[in-house]
Amino acid sequence: MKRIVFLLVLCCLCSLFVEAFAGNDAQPFRLHSIQARFVQEKNMEILARPLVSTGSFIFKAPRSLRWQYHQPVPSLLLMHEGKVRKFVGRNGRLVEEKGAQLDGMQMVLAQLSDWLDGRFSDTEMFKVVSGDAHRLILEPQQQGMARLIASIEITFGENRALIDSITLREGPEATTTITFSDRILNEDIADEVFTSK
Amino acid sequence: MRNIGAIVIAAVLLFGCAERGSDLPRLPALAGEFPAEECSGLFGAGGRQFVHSIDFSMDRGYGTTVVGITTLEPAGIRCALLSVEGFTLFEAAFDRDQGLSVLRAVPPFDAPHFAKGLIADIQAIFLAPPGEMRPGLAENGERICRFTAADGEISDVILADEGCPQIRTYTRDGLLQRVITGRDCRWSDAGLIPRYLELRSYGRSGYTLKMTLLRADETT
Numbered sequence: 001m002k003r004i005v006f007l008l009v010l011c012c013l014c015s016l017f018v019e020a021f022a023g024n025d026a027q028p029f030r031l032h033s034i035q036a037r038f039v040q041e042k043n044m045e046i047l048a049r050p051l052v053s054t055g056s057f058i059f060k061a062p063r064s065l066r067w068q069y070h071q072p073v074p075s076l077l078l079m080h081e082g083k084v085r086k087f088v089g090r091n092g093r094l095v096e097e098k099g100a101q102l103d104g105m106q107m108v109l110a111q112l113s114d115w116l117d118g119r120f121s122d123t124e125m126f127k128v129v130s131g132d133a134h135r136l137i138l139e140p141q142q143q144g145m146a147r148l149i150a151s152i153e154i155t156f157g158e159n160r161a162l163i164d165s166i167t168l169r170e171g172p173e174a175t176t177t178i179t180f181s182d183r184i185l186n187e188d189i190a191d192e193v194f195t196s197k
Numbered sequence: 198m199r200n201i202g203a204i205v206i207a208a209v210l211l212f213g214c215a216e217r218g219s220d221l222p223r224l225p226a227l228a229g230e231f232p233a234e235e236c237s238g239l240f241g242a243g244g245r246q247f248v249h250s251i252d253f254s255m256d257r258g259y260g261t262t263v264v265g266i267t268t269l270e271p272a273g274i275r276c277a278l279l280s281v282e283g284f285t286l287f288e289a290a291f292d293r294d295q296g297l298s299v300l301r302a303v304p305p306f307d308a309p310h311f312a313k314g315l316i317a318d319i320q321a322i323f324l325a326p327p328g329e330m331r332p333g334l335a336e337n338g339e340r341i342c343r344f345t346a347a348d349g350e351i352s353d354v355i356l357a358d359e360g361c362p363q364i365r366t367y368t369r370d371g372l373l374q375r376v377i378t379g380r381d382c383r384w385s386d387a388g389l390i391p392r393y394l395e396l397r398s399y400g401r402s403g404y405t406l407k408m409t410l411l412r413a414d415e416t417t
Binding site for chain 1: 246248250252260261262264266268275276277279281282283284285288301303411412414415416
């Protein structure tokens with residue numbers, strides 16, 4: 001499960017990375033926060049048709065994340081100052097799952113500062129194996145992670161200013177693609193957004 | 198992860214070596230009969246896929262939520278468990294001739310006996326019970342379709358005039374194993390499809406699955 005947390009944050013971090021280096025200015029602008037909606041499409045050989053989820057996320061530098069699925073199974077992941085809280089929809093309300101993802105959070109936070117600094121290729125968890133103006137391919141550095149995730153593909157928009165999608169390949173016949181939209185950059189966001197549902 | 202680990206360990210205890218309490222309900226005696234035709238058509242023949250949100254909770258207080266995918270095929274069953282975020286935690290196939298194959302199992306879902314127990318629950322929920330069927334009336338008037346498997350395990354399907362039938366399974370010693378209750382059933386060519394299912398498993402490591410149907414698809 002901790003890998004899930006990692007992947008969720010990866011999506012945000014990749015967005016941050018691209019946003020931070022977007023534009024034509026020589027100096028990359030500093031990104032303080034990002035909000036966006038997403039559509040997630042899961043494809044597996046077993047599935048008669050893709051499993052589609054929708055949600056939204058909010059990230060605030062340096063280490064605060066609110067990642068929320070609205071459909072089909074409501075859930076919420078909060079990360080702030082090293083603490084992780086996870087909520088799942090039950091009987092119409094979000095109920096906290098105690099004690100989940102603590103180990104995964106430590107791993108994720110270790111990655112966060114690296115990516116914010118643009119260090120993709122020498123992170124502990126993933127390495128860049130190929131890339132061009134419109135695409136970046138990451139693969140796991142560690143064998144344990146490689147058994148779970150084959151690769152991650154990040155695609156950029158035409159102007160390279162925005163990330164279009166992230167595709168996680170668990171294996172040859174299982175992929176999860178997250179497509180982002182409606183991004184809002186650098187708005188002031190209160191810490192409470194990342195600590196309470 | 199620790200949370201899920203505790204659940205899986207408890208589930209393994211249940212499937213692997215659970216002791217059955219002597220205070221569990223026992224198999225009711227049947228007296229009288231009703232037309233056997235009323236017991237037919239309750240279960241589909243295959244070619245159908247169900248996706249559920251599954252709340253898994255142990256009697257000891259552990260719990261988590263996953264997404265379950267179940268495909269019923271003429272030759273067997275395919276199933277997968279995903280995290281609510283969509284990551285594949287477990288995938289397996291059960292073929293009536295070739296047996297059980299685990300295609301993917303992220304720790305702790307790779308624990309021994311987990312796959313076997315999961316398939317047993319899926320079979321109990323979605324498939325017609327194995328063995329010879331005999332209709333009969335319980336002392337309280339319930340109309341029961343009783344299936345007795347070759348190994349002595351018994352499955353009672355309790356008919357309801359309206360709503361969903363209930364399924365109770367018993368060990369060969371006649372002790373209650375699990376009760377499956379559905380709500381908001383709809384007839385289809387795949388049999389009765391409940392919008393909500395609850396599986397209560399008894400024993401030393403009892404657990405409950407609360408399954409909300411997200412969608413049902415034809416696969417053939």
